[in-house]
Amino acid sequence: MILSTETAKEAIQRVIYNKLNINPKNVYIEELKVYSDIDRDKRGRVVSLAHIGLITSQKINNIAATTYVLIEYTKAKNLAYDHDLILKDALQRLRDRFLNSTIAVKLLPNSFTITELYQLYCLILNKKIDKRNFLKKIKSLGIIKKGTEKVLWQKHRPVQLFEFKSKEIKNLNIF
Amino acid sequence: MLLAENLKHAIVSTDGVIFLIKDNKLMVIILDVKMMSM
Numbered sequence: 667m668i669l670s671t672e673t674a675k676e677a678i679q680r681v682i683y684n685k686l687n688i689n690p691k692n693v694y695i696e697e698l699k700v701y702s703d704i705d706r707d708k709r710g711r712v713v714s715l716a717h718i719g720l721i722t723s724q725k726i727n728n729i730a731a732t733t734y735v736l737i738e739y740t741k742a743k744n745l746a747y748d749h750d751l752i753l754k755d756a757l758q759r760l761r762d763r764f765l766n767s768t769i770a771v772k773l774l775p776n777s778f779t780i781t782e783l784y785q786l787y788c789l790i791l792n793k794k795i796d797k798r799n800f801l802k803k804i805k806s807l808g809i810i811k812k813g814t815e816k817v818l819w820q821k822h823r824p825v826q827l828f829e830f831k832s833k834e835i836k837n838l839n840i841f
Numbered sequence: 842m843l844l845a846e847n848l849k850h851a852i853v854s855t856d857g858v859i860f861l862i863k864d865n866k867l868m869v870i871i872l873d874v875k876m877m878s879m
Contacts, residue, residue, distance in 0.1 A: 667852055667853070667854050668853045668854065668855060674853075674855055677855050678855050678857055681855070681857070682857075682859075686870065693859065695857075698858075701856070710852060711852065712852045712853075712854050713852070713853050713854065714853075714854045714855060714856045715853065715854070715855050715856075716855070716856045716857065716858075717855060717856070717857045717858075718857070718858050718859070718860065719857055719858070719859035719860070719870075720859070720860050720861070721859060721860075721861050721870075722861065722862075723861050723862060723863045726861065726870075734870050734871065735869075735870070735871045736863075736868055736869075736870050737868065737869060737871070738866045738867065738868055738869075739860075739867050739868065739869045742869055742871060745871070749856065749871070752856055752858060753858055753869065753871070756858040756860075760860060773860065773861065773862055774862075785865065786862065789862070789865065789866070789867050790867060
């Protein structure tokens with residue numbers, strides 16, 4: 667519940683810190699939607715301001731293991747209240763944002779291979795994208811640059827690492 | 842004013858879905874969710 671002394675975002679940050687032991691600064695948070703169906707919570711009248719958060723897996727090493735569920739999204743079903751709907755909406759929002767912004771920067775490590783970026787898009791959009799067209803488009807948008815760490819060795823072959831030019835999310839049409 | 846009067850008994854809550862990539866899978870950390878069955 668949101669305390670009378672805090673904003674919705676501060677409430678989210680408090681919960682992230684208290685329940686996950688994660689520095690909220692490491693989580694990108696974005697408002698999703700208001701859920702206000704009258705009977706959404708049988709215990710009483712509860713309006714919920716839902717949010718989505720994105721974090722890179724490197725930042726959750728010391729995560730508290732008692733107050734959360736970490737699960738592949740396809741297996742998160744039959745949740746309490748209207749949370750199936752919230753999850754569905756959150757996933758749709760994530761997909762929309764992937765198509766129309768550089769939000770991928772919040773899910774990738776600082777340096778990544780172009781294949782990792784491509785695979786992330788296939789994973790989020792849940793479909794196989796034409797790799798050649800994808801890479802052509804990404805490069806034409808000028809949103810990534812060669813990394814300061816130059817290469818990652820994979821199977822004895824050097825692979826170029828890339829970085830987003832900006833850590834801030836830029837709204838633009840990816841597809 | 843009428844709207845505010847009607848809303849004053851509602852509790853305002855936050856729900857959250859946190860996404861992350863692990864082992865090439867899209868994972869979710871779900872806070873404040875009681876898993877009823879999986």
